Amino acid sequence: MNQEKIGQAIKEIRTKNNLSQQAFAEKFGVTYQAVSKWENGKNIPDIATLKEICQEYNLKLEELLDAKISSNHNNWLKWLILIIILLIIILIVVLIFKNNDFEFKTLSTSCTDFTVNGSIAYNDTKSSIYISHITYCGEMDNNEYNKIECILYESNDKVKTEIGRYNYEDEKGITLEEFLKEVNFNVETCKLYSEDSLHLEIEATTIDGEDMFHKVPLKLDDNCLN
Secondary structure, eight states, rough: HHHHHHHHHHHHHHHHTOOOHHHHHHHTTOOOOHHHHHHHOOOOOOOOOOOOHHHTTOOOOHHHTTTOOOOHHHHHHHHHHHHHHHHHHHHHHHHHHHHHEEEEEEEEEOOOOEEEEEEEEOOOOOEEEEEEEEEEOOOOOOEEEEEEEEEEEEEETTTEEEEEEEEEEEEEEOOHHHHHHOEEEEEESSOOOTOOOEEEEEEETTSSSSSEEEEEEEEESSSSOO
16 A cells, blocks of 8 residues: 555545545544644554545545545536536526417518518517518619618507617718618517518618618518528
8 A cells, every 4th residue: 555645545535525634634533633644645544434534435445545536426426516507597498488488480571672581589578579681682773872771660550660770871881782781680679569560661862862762561470480
């Protein structure tokens, strides 16, 4: 037996369990001076104390005597804690979605000049609208606009309510296609939206002072986006 290696093994056990020499000594009915001698390789515990240490920390006696302390126990404990945390997170997420009972629909448009990709999630109390991609596919428009807006509206009983807005204003100018690449909406509201109640309005002024306007109706579809 190598006293120094056994001493190092005992020290490793103690420090991994966040114990002082005094606390470790009290645990096994010895003085802290005895623990200090063990760890410095000047002495080793008697066989009864060695067995107590092994029993307390789930080790085999030969592992301690050969100074081959296995970390499997600690690793297993860390993995167990990690798995428990992950399960708790999953449970919380499931409960949130279950309690909120969200339904999902995609947003698209019947307007032939534009394509729109988006989605809406809603339950009995609120809605979340996400529009990420709008493309102009009408007649070629190479105009440079120094002011342009894309506004998301809800129309209900002839009342038009603004939900979101994306603006551009710069003397340098921008094309409609370039502007639409930057447009996105991510809006949470406490309102519920009926079929075909949403639409986009695109208003712009060219560098030469000419005005442009497009109205893009949005429809809710049951099918999911790929």
